[in-house]
Amino acid sequence: MEAIEVTDLRKSYGDTLAVDGVTFTVRAGETFGIIGHNGAGKTTTVECLIGLRRADAGSVRVLGEDPARRRRALAHRLGVQLQDSSLPERIKVAEALRMFGAFYSDAADWRRVMERWGLRPLARKAFGDLSGGQKQRLMLALALVGDPEVVVLDELTTGLDPIARRETWRLIGDLKAAGTTVVLVSHYFDEIEALCDRVAVLARGRVVATGTAGELVARTGTASLEEAYLALEGADR
Amino acid sequence: MRAFTALAAAELRLLARDPASLFFMVAFPLMLLVLKRGDSGAVPGYLAMIAAIGGMGALPGLLASYRERKVLKRLATTPISPVLLLGAQLVAQIAAGLAGSVLLVVVTITVFGAEPPGNVVLLAAAFLLCSVMVCALGFVIAAVVRNTRGASLIGMLVMFPMIFLSGAAVPRKALPGSLRQIGDVLPLTPAVEALGNAWSGTAAVFPLLILAGIIVAATAAGAALFRWE
Numbered sequence: 001m002e003a004i005e006v007t008d009l010r011k012s013y014g015d016t017l018a019v020d021g022v023t024f025t026v027r028a029g030e031t032f033g034i035i036g037h038n039g040a041g042k043t044t045t046v047e048c049l050i051g052l053r054r055a056d057a058g059s060v061r062v063l064g065e066d067p068a069r070r071r072r073a074l075a076h077r078l079g080v081q082l083q084d085s086s087l088p089e090r091i092k093v094a095e096a097l098r099m100f101g102a103f104y105s106d107a108a109d110w111r112r113v114m115e116r117w118g119l120r121p122l123a124r125k126a127f128g129d130l131s132g133g134q135k136q137r138l139m140l141a142l143a144l145v146g147d148p149e150v151v152v153l154d155e156l157t158t159g160l161d162p163i164a165r166r167e168t169w170r171l172i173g174d175l176k177a178a179g180t181t182v183v184l185v186s187h188y189f190d191e192i193e194a195l196c197d198r199v200a201v202l203a204r205g206r207v208v209a210t211g212t213a214g215e216l217v218a219r220t221g222t223a224s225l226e227e228a229y230l231a232l233e234g235a236d237r
Numbered sequence: 238m239r240a241f242t243a244l245a246a247a248e249l250r251l252l253a254r255d256p257a258s259l260f261f262m263v264a265f266p267l268m269l270l271v272l273k274r275g276d277s278g279a280v281p282g283y284l285a286m287i288a289a290i291g292g293m294g295a296l297p298g299l300l301a302s303y304r305e306r307k308v309l310k311r312l313a314t315t316p317i318s319p320v321l322l323l324g325a326q327l328v329a330q331i332a333a334g335l336a337g338s339v340l341l342v343v344v345t346i347t348v349f350g351a352e353p354p355g356n357v358v359l360l361a362a363a364f365l366l367c368s369v370m371v372c373a374l375g376f377v378i379a380a381v382v383r384n385t386r387g388a389s390l391i392g393m394l395v396m397f398p399m400i401f402l403s404g405a406a407v408p409r410k411a412l413p414g415s416l417r418q419i420g421d422v423l424p425l426t427p428a429v430e431a432l433g434n435a436w437s438g439t440a441a442v443f444p445l446l447i448l449a450g451i452i453v454a455a456t457a458a459g460a461a462l463f464r465w466e
């Protein structure tokens with residue numbers, strides 16, 4: 001079964017064409033990577049997936065629903081971590097988790113999510129007093145507190161130190177083991193290689209290749225995903 | 238409902254943690270009352286001032302910062318509707334203003350031995366309309382001014398002259414004629430009148446109707462102009 005189907009998605013802002021015919025599918029339970037240069041259309045694609053933006057043309061289906069029309073119903077089944085979003089400075093970690101938990105009809109126990117993500121020692125700390133890595137970890141935990149079927153993570157480990165990154169990878173692995181569908185937007189090749197079953201390469205608003213990391217490497221005759229990416233991106237230019 | 242309660246409770250907690258809000262909505266009116274030697278005639282105006290400080294002094298900057306720091310955007314990805322967030326802000330502002338107001342009224346009566354308000358129900362209704370009205374104006378400011386610093390500044394620039402010219406901070410009869418005329422057209426003036434009437438026990442419907450009209454107009458303007466990002 002397909003958890004996400006994006007067909008010929010197009011979106012422009014004024015004269016700027018952000019997404020120019022993006023097509024891909026994500027199977028239920030799959031961890032799917034989206035990789036691409038800055039301005040390739042990754043964030044716009046993600047925002048159309050979660051219903052924050054309405055596509056100009058093409059179709060988007062998440063769990064069989066159109067996110068632009070059924071945003072609120074779909075939001076109960078969706079967990080989202082956005083690039084550089086934040087919380088009120090004075091809200092405490094435990095309060096944020098409890099509040100977000102109250103938004104969802106079928107939420108996970110927020111205390112367990114807090115425990116799981118190692119946030120318990122920070123429970124009474126204000127968001128504004130957290131380090132960059134701690135904020136990131138909280139935003140990730142908030143993406144999961146609704147016990148989602150599909151999780152969309154934009155720039156998952158940006159700002160995390162190497163230990164926190166590995167720890168985050170392990171937790172994403174747990175999600176995968178639990179059958180959650182994960183869409184991971186990243187420009188870290190090691191992360192995509194370690195976590196994703198398949199990856200879509202975006203360049204200038206279009207998908208230039210989709211496949212497993214191994215397939216992309218084999219198709220381009222290169223030695224690593226990073227080199228494969230550079231070859232694909234260059235060939236499209 | 239559970240989502241809304243959680244959101245409103247969180248916003249109220251955040252307000253209570255903000256030293257500026259706490260000072261201006263609770264301590265400052267009490268200080269003024271002491272300076273006035275507990276003159277209960279000034280109290281209805283102070284109630285309007287408390288509401289105005291929250292709705293126009295604090296709310297625009299708060300909403301603009303939520304927008305600028307993508308708090309609104311993050312909330313828009315959850316099942317709550319963004320309108321619910323504005324509702325929660327409104328409830329939190331009213332609750333904080335009410336706390337400051339009740340304390341002020343209780344001190345006026347118990348410490349300074351003033352007569353209790355003539356019509357408590359009407360006073361509560363006037364305070365509620367006044368609070369919603371100033372929040373609606375704060376919402377318009379946050380809709381028109383896009384960045385955080387600009388929105389707080391404009392909020393202050395609108396709020397301060399208004400509390401002095403509308404009779405909230407000082408009685409209007411103490412003002413020179415030309416300034417009094419400006420006060421005639423300010424939206425906070427009917428709020429001070431409505432609160433004053435209720436305090437003295439006279440039921441006058443007209444100021445309440447004007448407040449309701451301003452609420453409808455400002456909410457419509459705010460809703461048309463407000464941008465989530």
